[in-house]
């Protein structure tokens with residue numbers, strides 16, 4: 449890694465890569481915080497060197513995980529605040545943009561939660577997949593509205609992020625039933641909503657989220673269970689408006705099976721995609737801080753927020769994304 453990259457940025461990049469920092473919103477927040485540190489600690493000699501240093505740091509963060517679009521959206525937001533012509537001015541620009549970004553992210557999640565909570569009725573049971581802070585914000589707001597909510601939580605192999613969800617829901621006072629992923633269809637009869645988050649939402653309304661989301665959505669549609677996706681606008685993928693596809697991360701096969709077991713099995717090929725794509729026809733509503741949208745109309749919101757598209761986070765500014 450380029451030695452201009454501050455150790456704190458390196459550490460954040462490593463933690464995103466190894467998933468100590470994970471989940472799209474949390475990754476975005478950590479990236480903005482890291483760029484802020486790069487700016488406050490920079491000893492760049494002039495404005496040009498400062499800008500180059502920030503872009504290098506942004507690239508190091510960007511190259512960690514490819515799917516969550518909140519990451520490049522966060523980097524873009526912070527870098528586009530750089531309007532000054534002096535090092536001190538630029539430092540101030542980055543600090544302000546990063547602080548503003550993080551505050552808006554928190555507010556967006558709270559606002560989204562209120563919208564999502566309105567879809568939940570007192571006594572409803574939800575089914576969750578993976579761990580999404582946006583999805584949990586909906587449950588938290590519903591509980592604050594005085595509604596009794598219960599949850600069926602899928603463990604979400606291979607990394608069992610469902611365990612984090614179970615713990616958070618317990619902290620909210622929500623009774624949890626934990627199931628293995630393959631039991632989801634069996635328990636769909638008992639739930640009123642499937643509630644998941646998103647790593648990216650494409651212009652056609654497709655939802656990219658943790659592997660297994662699409663199968664769950666197809667089963668839920670078959671059972672007539674509504675599927676709600678909680679995704680603040682930070683998850684909208686501007687590149688998909690101009691034909692780009694979302695890169696699906698393939699992770700280490702050791703997450704699926706350890707080497708010793710693998711050898712005992714005769715070394716079969718193992719695949720470990722981290723995310724999948726749920727087509728819009730299986731999604732009932734995308735809940736954002738700007739209200740709820742049928743997936744097919746999300747492109748209207750995308751155009752409003754991004755114009756006709758965006759470039760790489762470190763490219764020259766042309767538009768700005770609001771988290």
Ligand SMILES: O=C(COP(=O)(O)O)[C@H](O)[C@H](O)COP(=O)(O)O
Pocket residue numbers: 470471472473474516577578579580581582583609644645646647657658722
């Ligand atoms: O798929 C995941 C996390 O995957 P991983 O564990 O591989 O990062 C979450 O559903 C989304 O990122 C949304 O999370 P949030 O709502 O917190 O942004």
